Amino acid sequence: MIYFKNGEYLDEQQMNVSVNDRGYVFGDGVYEVIKVYDGALYTVEEHLERLLESAEKIRIPLSYTIEQLKDLSKQLVEANQLTIGHVYLQVTRGVAPRAHQFPGSDVEPVVIGYAVNNPRPIEQFEMGAAMKSVDDMRWLRCDIKSLNLLGNVLAKQEAFESDCQEALFVRDGVVREGSSSNAFGIKEGVLYTHPANNFILNGITRRVVLQLARDLDIPVVEQAFTLEEALVMDEFFFTSTNSEITPVITLDGKQIGNGVPGLLTRKLQSAFSRQLPMPIAVGHAEERVSNGSAS
Structure with a gap:
C-alpha cells in the first residue's frame, strides 16, 4: 500500500x-x-x-x-x-x-x-439491517468530524454484540444519528431526518439523499423525532459514505413497517445508484437499473 x-x-x-x-x-x-x-x-x-x-x-x-x-x-x-x-x-x-x-x-x-x-455491501442493501438504540453520551460538537470517536466505537460494539449492524444515538428521547451514519424515517410518504446542527454530522451522503428525495417529489422534513416515533415509521434507513442507503428492518428488535425494505427507500436507492460513476442495481426487479455507465 x-x-x-x-x-x-x-x-x-x-x-x-x-x-x-x-x-x-x-x-x-x-x-x-x-x-x-x-x-x-x-x-x-x-x-x-x-x-x-x-x-x-x-x-x-x-x-x-x-x-x-x-x-x-x-x-x-x-x-x-x-x-x-x-x-x-x-x-x-x-x-x-x-x-x-x-x-x-x-x-x-x-x-x-x-x-x-472496500466493496459495496450489496447484500445489506438488498436484505436490510438491524439497529439498536443507545444513549448518546458524546460531546456537543458532533458537527465536527473529529478523531474523538470512542463514544461511536462503544455504541457500534454494543450494537454488534446485539447482532445489529448499526447503533442509533438517542439523546433526551430524541433520535440523533447512527454511530457512523445519519438516520432517516418515512411516515405516510414524508421523509424525516434530524436537522443539521451540532447534534449530528451533516453527512455528505445525507445531503445527496435529501436532494434525490426532492428530485423524486418526496416531501422532506428536517425535524427531530423521538425513538417512539422511529419505532412506528413505515420505513427507516441510514446513510453514510460506505453504507450508502441501507434499509432498516428492525429497531431494538421491533419490526419496522412490513419488515422488508420499503418502496420509497428502494426508489432512493435506485436514484442514488443511477448517479454513481458505476451504478449497480439495488431493489426489486422492476426497480433495478442497468449496469451501464452513468450519464
Whole structure:
C-alpha cells in the first residue's frame, strides 16, 4: 500500500506516526472518508470542503487547498490501483510534547492519507439491517468530524454484540444519528431526518439523499423525532459514505413497517445508484437499473 504523509508518498515500511502526534495522544484532529467508484472519487469536493471546515472549527491552521487535497487523493487512488473502495484523509494538530494547550506556531499539522479496497455491501442493501438504540453520551460538537470517536466505537460494539449492524444515538428521547451514519424515517410518504446542527454530522451522503428525495417529489422534513416515533415509521434507513442507503428492518428488535425494505427507500436507492460513476442495481426487479455507465 502507498501512503501519503506531509507531501511524500511512502510505502508501508517508510510510513510511521510519532508517539507525540497529538492525534495519537489526544485525538486532536479531523478526518474524511471519500468513496471511490470505478476509480473515480465521489463527491470529493464536498468531503474536502467539510475537512477544511472541521479543521477550522478546532483551529488547526491547515494550509492545503481543496485542489491540492483532491490531487493527492487522486494520486493515492492511482498508486494503489483502486477501483472501488475509499480514500481516508486525516489531519492532526502536529507533533509536540504532551500538553493540553495548543503547541506553538512552529508546529505544523500532520496530513496523512491512504486508499483501500472496500466493496459495496450489496447484500445489506438488498436484505436490510438491524439497529439498536443507545444513549448518546458524546460531546456537543458532533458537527465536527473529529478523531474523538470512542463514544461511536462503544455504541457500534454494543450494537454488534446485539447482532445489529448499526447503533442509533438517542439523546433526551430524541433520535440523533447512527454511530457512523445519519438516520432517516418515512411516515405516510414524508421523509424525516434530524436537522443539521451540532447534534449530528451533516453527512455528505445525507445531503445527496435529501436532494434525490426532492428530485423524486418526496416531501422532506428536517425535524427531530423521538425513538417512539422511529419505532412506528413505515420505513427507516441510514446513510453514510460506505453504507450508502441501507434499509432498516428492525429497531431494538421491533419490526419496522412490513419488515422488508420499503418502496420509497428502494426508489432512493435506485436514484442514488443511477448517479454513481458505476451504478449497480439495488431493489426489486422492476426497480433495478442497468449496469451501464452513468450519464
